[in-house]
Amino acid sequence: MRFFKLLWVFVRVGVMGEMAYPANFLAHLLDSVLELGTALAGLAIIFAHTATLGGWRSDELVALVGVYFLVGGVIGLVIQPGMEQLTESVRDGTLDFTLTKPEDAQLLVSIWRVEIWKIIDVGLGFVVVAIAMARLGERVGLGQAAAFAAALLAGGVIVYSFWLILATTAFWLVRVENILVIFQSVYEAGRWPVSIYPGWLRFALTFLVPVAFAITVPAQALAGRLTWQVLLGAAAFAVALFTAARVFWRLGVRHYSGASS
Amino acid sequence: MRGLVDLYVQQLKTGVASMLQYRATLFIWLIGNILEPLIYLVVWSTVSGSSGGSIGGYAAKDFAAYYIVLMLVNQATFTWVMYEFDYRIREGTFSAILLHPVHPIHADIAENLSSKVVSLPIMVAAAAGLSVIFHPALKITLWMAAAFVPALVLAFLVRFLVEWTIALAAFWTTRVTAINQIHFMAVLFFSGQIAPLAVLPYPLRVVATILPFRWTIGFPVELLLGRLSPGQVLTGFAAQAAWLIVAMAILKFAWRASVKNYSAVGA
Amino acid sequence: MPFGHDFELGARNILQEPLQLGRGIVNCHTVAFRDDDLVAAVSALRDNELGRRRMEGQGQKRQHGRDSNCANILGMDETPAIRLRNLGKIYRVTEREPGIRAALASLVHRRKSEVRAVDGISFDLAPGEIVGFLGPNGAGKTTTLKMLSGLLHPTSGDLSVLSYVPWKRDKAFLRQITLVMGQRNQLVWDIPAADSFELNRAIYRIPAADYKRTLEELVALLDLQPLLGKPVRNLSLGERMKCEIAAALLHRPQVVFLDEPTIGLDVTMQRRIRAFIAEYNRRTGATVLLTSHYMADVEALCRRVVVIHHGKLLFDGELADLVKRFTAHKTIVVQLKDCAADLRAYGEVVSCEDGRLTLRVPKTETARVTERLLADLPVIDLTVADPPIEEVIEQVFAQESL
Numbered sequence: 027m028r029f030f031k032l033l034w035v036f037v038r039v040g041v042m043g044e045m046a047y048p049a050n051f052l053a054h055l056l057d058s059v060l061e062l063g064t065a066l067a068g069l070a071i072i073f074a075h076t077a078t079l080g081g082w083r084s085d086e087l088v089a090l091v092g093v094y095f096l097v098g099g100v101i102g103l104v105i106q107p108g109m110e111q112l113t114e115s116v117r118d119g120t121l122d123f124t125l126t127k128p129e130d131a132q133l134l135v136s137i138w139r140v141e142i143w144k145i146i147d148v149g150l151g152f153v154v155v156a157i158a159m160a161r162l163g164e165r166v167g168l169g170q171a172a173a174f175a176a177a178l179l180a181g182g183v184i185v186y187s188f189w190l191i192l193a194t195t196a197f198w199l200v201r202v203e204n205i206l207v208i209f210q211s212v213y214e215a216g217r218w219p220v221s222i223y224p225g226w227l228r229f230a231l232t233f234l235v236p237v238a239f240a241i242t243v244p245a246q247a248l249a250g251r252l253t254w255q256v257l258l259g260a261a262a263f264a265v266a267l268f269t270a271a272r273v274f275w276r277l278g279v280r281h282y283s284g285a286s287s
Numbered sequence: 288m289r290g291l292v293d294l295y296v297q298q299l300k301t302g303v304a305s306m307l308q309y310r311a312t313l314f315i316w317l318i319g320n321i322l323e324p325l326i327y328l329v330v331w332s333t334v335s336g337s338s339g340g341s342i343g344g345y346a347a348k349d350f351a352a353y354y355i356v357l358m359l360v361n362q363a364t365f366t367w368v369m370y371e372f373d374y375r376i377r378e379g380t381f382s383a384i385l386l387h388p389v390h391p392i393h394a395d396i397a398e399n400l401s402s403k404v405v406s407l408p409i410m411v412a413a414a415a416g417l418s419v420i421f422h423p424a425l426k427i428t429l430w431m432a433a434a435f436v437p438a439l440v441l442a443f444l445v446r447f448l449v450e451w452t453i454a455l456a457a458f459w460t461t462r463v464t465a466i467n468q469i470h471f472m473a474v475l476f477f478s479g480q481i482a483p484l485a486v487l488p489y490p491l492r493v494v495a496t497i498l499p500f501r502w503t504i505g506f507p508v509e510l511l512l513g514r515l516s517p518g519q520v521l522t523g524f525a526a527q528a529a530w531l532i533v534a535m536a537i538l539k540f541a542w543r544a545s546v547k548n549y550s551a552v553g554a
Numbered sequence: 555m556p557f558g559h560d561f562e563l564g565a566r567n568i569l570q571e572p573l574q575l576g577r578g579i580v581n582c583h584t585v586a587f588r589d590d591d592l593v594a595a596v597s598a599l600r601d602n603e604l605g606r607r608r609m610e611g612q613g614q615k616r617q618h619g620r621d622s623n624c625a626n627i628l629g630m631d632e633t634p635a636i637r638l639r640n641l642g643k644i645y646r647v648t649e650r651e652p653g654i655r656a657a658l659a660s661l662v663h664r665r666k667s668e669v670r671a672v673d674g675i676s677f678d679l680a681p682g683e684i685v686g687f688l689g690p691n692g693a694g695k696t697t698t699l700k701m702l703s704g705l706l707h708p709t710s711g712d713l714s715v716l717s718y719v720p721w722k723r724d725k726a727f728l729r730q731i732t733l734v735m736g737q738r739n740q741l742v743w744d745i746p747a748a749d750s751f752e753l754n755r756a757i758y759r760i761p762a763a764d765y766k767r768t769l770e771e772l773v774a775l776l777d778l779q780p781l782l783g784k785p786v787r788n789l790s791l792g793e794r795m796k797c798e799i800a801a802a803l804l805h806r807p808q809v810v811f812l813d814e815p816t817i818g819l820d821v822t823m824q825r826r827i828r829a830f831i832a833e834y835n836r837r838t839g840a841t842v843l844l845t846s847h848y849m850a851d852v853e854a855l856c857r858r859v860v861v862i863h864h865g866k867l868l869f870d871g872e873l874a875d876l877v878k879r880f881t882a883h884k885t886i887v888v889q890l891k892d893c894a895a896d897l898r899a900y901g902e903v904v905s906c907e908d909g910r911l912t913l914r915v916p917k918t919e920t921a922r923v924t925e926r927l928l929a930d931l932p933v934i935d936l937t938v939a940d941p942p943i944e945e946v947i948e949q950v951f952a953q954e955s956l
């Protein structure tokens with residue numbers, strides 16, 4: 027498919043760009059390990075005092091941390107760099123080059139920057155999930171694995187659409203680089219199952235900054251707590267938000283091109 | 288001395304004006320600074336609820352009080368100098384700063400204070416809002432409030448000097464992210480952010496008393512909440528003062544070495 | 555193939571009489587064609603890659619740049635590659651006083667004003683023409699270029715490029731055009747230029763064989779071989795510009811928009827790039843619209859210039875005509891022994907150094923002043939020239955209208 031071919035080209039560009047700085051790999055590995063260590067140490071401190079948190083066992087929370095890293099890695103790998111580049115391109119006018127290319131501009135701006143070393147986070151995330159599941163002693167059945175994959179996919183689409191909507195505001199506002207930082211600040215809250223937060227915060231973390239769909243829901247799938255209603259809801263929300271993002275994007279491009287409003 | 292006061296007044300004026308320009312950035316930082324203690328507030332309240340009501344002398348309402356006050360103290364002592372330094376060195380703007388006849392730390396302190404002028408009112412409002420939601424157990428006596436002020440000022444100074452000194456690492460290496468990361472971890476665990484120190488496992492508590500971070504955040508918080516005996520309060524002040532002197536000495540030495548290094552390499 | 559045969563003869567005749575056409579051989583070589591007979595005929599005329607390439611073509615209709623006189627002689631139909639009719643673009647700008655009060659007031663009532671960036675311009679570009687687009691800053695050149703490449707929606711008027719409506723941004727349209735902007739890069743910063751080229755190859759879906767051939771050609775023409783492996787950030791400004799141009803031409807577009815391509819480059823590099831553009835146009839017959847501040851660019855490349863000012867078309871025609879029409883003066887350069895004599899009587903003295911006198915005289919006076927100079931003074935050398943084009947253009951811009 028065209029999408030994968032283009033994605034592969036940009037991944038190659040990303041890898042080549044990073045190969046110029048080989049020492050970075052170790053530095054990034056250290057970064058990620060430290061962050062993971064912090065998260066797990068935090069869990070250890072808490073579980074010294076209790077057996078469950080909001081109904082979640084310690085290993086289930088470890089799995090959640092794994093998902094946190096996994097999804098965070100994917101975001102840092104391709105979504106965040108692309109959207110940051112988009113806001114910059116709108117500002118300095120290099121978006122014009124993209125708009126004269128015979129390819130869907132939204133597709134191009136979504137995959138044009140790949141921070142390849144974030145693959146470390148994705149890898150670490152998978153490892154942590156695997157270890158947690160092993161410790162839980164649960165056999166991950168085909169159904170559960172499929173639910174996990176589906177939840178991850180829905181969460182991924184939701185997060186991507188959210189970032190795109192945020193970045194598209196660049197067409198109207200001048201200095202929006204910082205708006206993207208909102209997601210990173212709020213993402214921290216996803217290290218914990220969203221169910222422990224009071225109602226209003228839970229709502230904000232589900233529908234305003236969709237951290238719940240990105241992390242808690244896939245983790246629920248792993249812990250066997252995911253109901254098909256929630257999964258269906260996630261899928262529906264993914265479709266709706268993706269459509270909204272596409273519409274908003276096209277509005278943004280029309281505005282940028284001075285189309286009569 | 289008069290000149291220095293004058294400098295601060297001027298810097299504060301321009302600082303506040305420019306901070307108002309950077310409203311968006313400040314606002315976004317605020318979200319992070321409100322959210323992080325809030326998350327731990329909820330987590331620890333939940334834990335205490337499921338483990339018989341209280342942990343280490345903190346019930347849910349005590350955790351609420353602790354983290355709301357921590358939110359304010361953290362904001363009051365918060366700095367971002369390591370990012371600033373990294374940027375300055377990369378962009379080469381440090382050369383201009385080195386030409387100033389005044390030690391650059393004063394400008395940075397003034398800039399920091401001006402951001403607080405703009406952000407603290409919002410934080411206080413947020414704290415009020417969270418108090419309505421979480422019903423913290425707050426019993427503040429007059430003399431605690433009185434002691435809180437010098438404790439906070441000292442905490443700010445100690446934190447600023449320590450972080451400014453660590454930021455100097457930018458002169459020596461480009462790999463400052465790792466250093467910053469370790470620093471943040473230390474602050475998170477040992478200043479009372481991830482958990483009140485009384486709740487930490489024993490080995491960590493020991494480490495926390497040796498490091499300066501406890502005196503930059505945890506100490507003023509615990510003081511205001513009335514969790515410290517008068518003896519502990521006095522020890523705390525002494526520790527703050529001691530760390531202030533140590534930090535100043537290390538900073539002076541590190542600064543001189545860094546400038547030498549910078550000029551030698553080619554500013 | 556009787557028709558082809560006749561054509562061959564006819565074309566040969568044209569070649570033998572270049573002066574009659576007043577255009578020279580270069581443009582008349584390349585001819586529009588629509589079927590294989592003509593291709594064969596063209597290839598018989600000149601044994602260059604051009605004809606051969608056309609025969610290898612995949613049956614796609616392609617047009618070469620050609621001279622309009624050739625077209626008339628050959629009885630061909632000429633569809634302009636680019637056509638503008640009364641094109642207009644109005645920007646709506648919100649105005650606001652500084653200060654808090656005004657900021658709050660603007661929330662309630664927004665004061666808008668209109669900026670007419672482009673105000674009813676019309677012209678055509680024939681396929682294969684290189685046209686210079688001149689105008690001071692803010693005249694509307696870049697706005698027009700953006701409308702032509704589909705980046706901006708016009709507010710009024712008609713616009714067609716290669717029979718497409720640009721702002722609809724058909725993929726087929728975008729595959730045939732390219733935009734090069736002097737101050738901005740599309741190359742990826744950290745990787746060698748060659749890898750950025752590969753990126754464009756994927757995006758434009760250029761078949762491997764075509765890509766290889768085009769790349770070789772561009773590398774040879776622009777002398778890119780030593781640059782290909784270096785990361786773009788390590789290249790000098792001129793080297794980067796060469797790579798940018800190459801990247802923009804990998805898909806062999808038929809229409810090339812160049813927005814100040816030589817800005818900021820040193821003189822040698824400017825010449826190199828000018829030569830390249832001319833050669834590229836000669837080889838591929840691409841239509842080129844070039845905006846530039848440098849008269850040297852326009853002089854070297856464009857016979858025809860379009861002058862735009864305050865969004866309006868001031869002049870559309872040959873550069874030589876522009877000079878003729880808009881200047882009332884000529885420059886006389888005289889070499890004397892020294893500057894001692896009082897030379898003001900002859901005309902406006904622009905400068906006099908070491909006996910080299912530069913005079914500015916009204917056109918009508920040229921003959922008379924020259925006569926007098928030669929009679930009165932010990933003239934070692936004398937030249938009569940048009941004023942520098944910069945001066946002419948400045949005068950053109952100083953006028954509000956024709």
